[in-house]
Amino acid sequence: MNGSYGPTRWQTSPNLDLNQRVAQRQAAGDPLVHLGFGESRLPAFGPLVERLVAGAGRNAYGPVEGADSVRAAAAGYFARRRLPTEPGQVIVAPGSKPLLMALQLVVPGDVLLPRPCWNTYAPQARLAGKRVFGVPIPEACGGAPEPAALRQTLRTARAQGHDPRILILTLPDNPTGTLAPPALVRELAAIAEDENLLIVSDEIYRDVLHDPATPFLSPAEVAPERTVVTSGLSKSLALGGWRIGVARFPAGPWGEHLRTGVVSVASELWSTLAGPMQEVAQYAFDEPPEIRRRLADSARLHGAVARAVHRIMVDAGARCRPPTGAFYVYPDLEPLRERLAPRGVTDSPSLHRQLFDQHGIVVLAGHHLGDDEHALRFKAATSMLYGTTREQQEASLAAPDPLELAHVREGLTRIEEGFHKLCA
Structure with a gap:
């Protein structure tokens, strides 16, 4: 490592x-x-509590990937952020953390991480039997590796017989509290294209930008066919203990393959997002005033x-x-x-x-x-x-x-x- x-x-x-x-x-x-x-x-938030109570009667398991209405609401959430999305590209889960773990189990190859980064990414990769390669972040921001260092890490890892295939970004970043600018995201997306990497873009803090005018570019906008976006309500709406996460998969055959794999893992690990939480998620992702x-x-x-x-x-x-x-x-x-x-x-x-x-x-x-x-x-x-x-x-x-x-x-x-x- x-x-x-x-x-x-x-x-x-x-x-x-x-x-x-x-x-x-x-x-x-x-x-x-x-x-x-x-x-x-x-x-x-009071209206969220009301939706939780209203959903208390939803005690059936339901679809593994989440109810159609919840996934439609999440698709609308992404579409309003310049990511056109169909409900079939979406999975909801008990937090984004299990979705990230499921991706580690489904996608082969080793993992590239910005250094430093959230302390869960690397242990999840190791639990999935992968090697982890840390890449220093730029001086200006965290959440993304420095591009030249990323290319060098890729060369070195492959020369040593390793197989890095997954690049994880955090936008905005935990732990630095900063956001990679659009130019850097574009450069990293281009490297992912050149090197055939899957980008996992953890955007759980997207709605916690301090200035709403700050430019935000998701890699799913510039490399849509190779980017999975994960998010949730733990940070933006302070619902960490309620465990509501969502993932958006690429359109097309490869995205469907990834999504099918994650649904398979979900069916054996968490079955479905709890019914009352789906009631909350639908309301929150619809984003009323x-x-x-x-x-x-x-x-x-x-x-x-x-x-x-x-x-x-x-x-x-x-x-x-x-x-x-x-x-x-x-x-x-x-x-x-x-x-x-x-x-x-x-x-x-x-x-x-x-x-x-x-x-x-x-x-x-x-x-x-x-x-x-x-x-x-x-x-x-x-x-x-x-x-x-x-x-x-x-x-x-x-x-x-x-x-x-x-x-x-x-x-x-x-x-x-x-x-x-x-x-x-």
Whole structure:
């Protein structure tokens, strides 16, 4: 394997394990600032709850790929994003994660990943018996490999007898909170054409662009015959615990072959998306005005708080890409290495421990995301700062300036004070 991509085969996913440990510490009374888990910390939107209740009577299994009405709604969702889609190209599932795993089981060949990337991609590939090749990301953004490095990785891997066939992109990106620009997406799509790669475009954060005017190009627009798009409602509508995912497959014989394979895997692993969740999915993917307003309000909040945390990191002396999507920042404390070394901070694990144990700030260490273990980088999930109660979270969402709210300011102040002490 090229790069350091997370846990060994039978370990719990590091972000889920960390979240459980933090919950235990908080239950014991530890006042932690939890930035280590990628959850959109907002309440379930009232109309979504109403649809869930209305769907409670849908207790039959139904089609593996999802009901016709749900897939038609999802097809409309994609079509409104410049991806003309027929319902037959769509599968819904209990989250996008099982759809990504099913693709790993169906598509042969090894996997190319941006480095760093979401900590689930590589373990899934290994569970499917594949090798993983990490490719560094460009200076400007994450979620996509640097093109020249991608070509070199392909040459080297094939010269060593390996068979990379799948390229995974994340648009916008987890962990950096940035978006690959259209020119870069076009260049990577051209490489995929030249090298006969399947692109898996994870677009679960597409509706969490901080500025709706930001140009977004899906590889499915420029390489439609070789791109599978995955998405879901966990991030944009804060429904992580409800587990609603969707995949869009290419039109034509190869796309139908991929889709048939994923349906086959689904029939043995999860059977179908739960009926009440299909009721929710149909309503959400139809995007009535109240859903569009909720998406816009959420994206505005995510952007305001992510930018505030970014400023704190930069003011502390870190390098950090300005966030433009999702709800993450990915600071690099390399400029502070000499200052941190006397405190025992020399690599990603020791930086995580110092922040956790000495300053009560919880982050996800970069080496869990495929990054160099000796680097001083981590992911901070800024969405965890919106409050601990439904009332606080709704207030954060409604506020013209959420940074003026006492509970948001308190979290930001604790982060600022902790990094001032760490880096002083």
